[in-house]
Every structure is written in structure tokens, then in C-alpha cells.
Amino acid sequence: MPTKQYLLKGIFLFLFSTLFFTCTNPVSPEYEFIDGLIYIEGFIGTTERSSYVTITESNVAPNYYRNIFVSGASVSFVNENGNKVNLTEGTFEYIPPTDFKGAIGEKWHLEVELPNGKTYLSEVEIINPSVPLKDIGVRYDKQLEYIEDYKKYVPGHEITVTFDDPADQTNNYYWRYKAYDKISICKICYGGVFRNNECREDPEVDYYTYWCDSECWQIDYGKKIHIFSDEFSNGNTTTSLPVATILLTRKTKILVEIQQFSLTQKAFDYYKTIKDLVDNNGGFNAPLPAALIGNMYNPNDANEYVLGRFTAASAFTQTIMVDRTTVEEAPIDTPIRPNPEPTPSGPGPHYTDAPCNESRYRTSIQPEGWIE
Numbered sequence: 001m002p003t004k005q006y007l008l009k010g011i012f013l014f015l016f017s018t019l020f021f022t023c024t025n026p027v028s029p030e031y032e033f034i035d036g037l038i039y040i041e042g043f044i045g046t047t048e049r050s051s052y053v054t055i056t057e058s059n060v061a062p063n064y065y066r067n068i069f070v071s072g073a074s075v076s077f078v079n080e081n082g083n084k085v086n087l088t089e090g091t092f093e094y095i096p097p098t099d100f101k102g103a104i105g106e107k108w109h110l111e112v113e114l115p116n117g118k119t120y121l122s123e124v125e126i127i128n129p130s131v132p133l134k135d136i137g138v139r140y141d142k143q144l145e146y147i148e149d150y151k152k153y154v155p156g157h158e159i160t161v162t163f164d165d166p167a168d169q170t171n172n173y174y175w176r177y178k179a180y181d182k183i184s185i186c187k188i189c190y191g192g193v194f195r196n197n198e199c200r201e202d203p204e205v206d207y208y209t210y211w212c213d214s215e216c217w218q219i220d221y222g223k224k225i226h227i228f229s230d231e232f233s234n235g236n237t238t239t240s241l242p243v244a245t246i247l248l249t250r251k252t253k254i255l256v257e258i259q260q261f262s263l264t265q266k267a268f269d270y271y272k273t274i275k276d277l278v279d280n281n282g283g284f285n286a287p288l289p290a291a292l293i294g295n296m297y298n299p300n301d302a303n304e305y306v307l308g309r310f311t312a313a314s315a316f317t318q319t320i321m322v323d324r325t326t327v328e329e330a331p332i333d334t335p336i337r338p339n340p341e342p343t344p345s346g347p348g349p350h351y352t353d354a355p356c357n358e359s360r361y362r363t364s365i366q367p368e369g370w371i372e
Helices: 005-016 263-277
Strands: 040-044 052-060 063-068 075-081 082-087 107-113 120-121 135-147 152-164 174-184 185-190 192-195 197-201 207-212 217-221 228-229 237-247 254-262 307-312 315-321
Touching: 040 107, 040 120, 052 107, 082 174, 107 307, 135 237, 135 315, 152 254, 152 315, 174 237, 174 263, 185 228, 192 207, 228 237, 237 254, 263 307
Parallel strands: 040 307
Antiparallel strands: 040 052, 052 063, 075 082, 075 107, 107 120, 135 152, 152 237, 174 217, 174 228, 174 254, 185 192, 185 207, 192 197, 254 315
């Protein structure tokens, strides 16, 4: 069996988009990719719609390496009293009820049973108090970030935070954001029509759009890892620290909700390792710490590598409205042109609307802090 360090470097090579070279002689490294490895990432937060679990399995094909979402698993959050919160399968993740949220002082662990009968557990996590935010700010930049898919710098807004770090404790910070964008089109059916809450194929149709039958907000989540340790700033005020980038995908108003989490040292070390891998800060020959394995395990097979981590953390939440309607630059995405079904020539229903189905990514409930 490959060593743990060798195995992990092979697994996470897919995070890199370019090869590493020495200063003089380019060398293409060779790795052995491992098939069938399970990766579990779980999170419990203290705000609604902040908790989730993703389960993927590595798949090695002749010309590429990919992670495939594992469907059909039984997933539960379990507290110290043995009470379970069952998660349902969504789009590439498992989610608890939309009103679920953890509370400070609670202890939770994760239980996962795959369709093949394999069981995975996490170590117990306790939800510690979070540090409050002092201020939140926003800055627009017409060349905010270079995006490889567009081959250029694109415009957007940078969100910053200011907070007072407590001097009597070690603090590790982790930030996530949710962006609420009010939408008018709730369903797009390509090559079909919307009937009975689903798109039905119709080869004569290019696409039809369907208006939301109520107010509706799309919820987007940041994918980057933003972390910070108070190792060199303990007890000081951190001012205007960038914690999120919101690209100009549409020229609309959005509500940005920043969540400031307080992590345990083990959780912080894990996220820092992932960030170093993604940002390519660690260097090609830098050793990968064992913390990358996380806190998941197979209770029936101590020798199985289970990648990923389950984390439970409290969040201090603050929101800010960002008005993108007056920005001069064009949005980076081309908006879909509304194309509703035509009015029928004879008697019969006219299908024009679709529901705003509640999920982790959509809500008909006006978010707190929204300003028309």
C-alpha cells in the first residue's frame, strides 16, 4: 500500500491546474491515482441553511481523475443525547431540514452509511462561542480577480470585516458567505415544457422560461477558503480584512451575509492545509500533514483512509446590501432571455409560472436585512 503522504499527494493532485517546474530542468511528476477512495465533508453551523454533508468517491479513468457524488447514502447528525437529525439528498450534497441549526455548547458527530453497507463516523465536535464582528465593508474593483475560464480580470465587489480579537484566548477564524439575489425566473426547461413540477421533453421546443409564482431569492455560497489565526495579532483589532469576493455575474442588488466562525485548532489546521493545496502555497515537495485526513473513520476497518472532515462551529452573522445596478461595467455572464410559453390558440391552461421551491439554494422568505 502507498505511504500516507504519497497517497494524499496523488489524491489531491486534481486540485492543481498546472505542473510544477524547477528553475532549470522541467520535470513532469508522476503519481499513482487511487480508485474508490471516499471523501466526506460535513459542517454544522449555528444559522439556518449553513449545515450540509458532501460525499464523493474517487474514480480513475484512462485520461482523467474525478470525484463522483455518492447518491443513496443514509446521513445523520447525532447529538450527545443520541438524538438524530436525518439529512435528505439534494443536488450533490445532503442537507438537514431548512430550519435546522446548531447551538453553542452542543456536541455533535456525523454518521454515514453508504448504499454498499459501509459505515463511517466522525469524532465528536463541540460548538464553541464565536467572536463578534465590529464592522463590515464593501469595495468595488473593475479588475477584482483573474478568472481562468474568462482568461481575464473580471469586475466584482470585495467584502471586508473588522473585529476585536480577545486577548485572553487563542482564536482561529473561518469565514463563509451567502449572497441573496432576487430572481424573477424560477424555471428554465431546455427542449421541453414545465408540467407537474418538472421539465417534460418536447423536441420541438428550444427552451421556455417560467416566472416565479411568488417572491424568490437565489442563494449563492462562496467556494473559497478564508481563514485567519490570531497568532501574531492576539488582542488587537483587525481592520478591513478581505473575506469574500462577489463577482459581477448580474447587475442586480444582492444581500451578502458574512458568517464569522470560530474553529478549533484541529479544524483550522485542516482548512489551512486545504487552502495551501488549492492556492498552491505549500510548494510541490512540501509534506502534507496528517491533519488532512480529518476526523472521519471507518469503525469496522481501522486501516481504511477516510478523507475529509466533520466540523461544528458557531457563527457571528452580519449582512450588507450591495447595489450593483449602477455599476458601469457589463456583467460577466450573459443573462437568459425570457421566453415564456405562448398563449394557447384554443381553450386550455396557459403555463407561465413555476414555484420557488424552498432549498439550501432558494427561498421565498425575504432574508433579514433585505432592502428594496
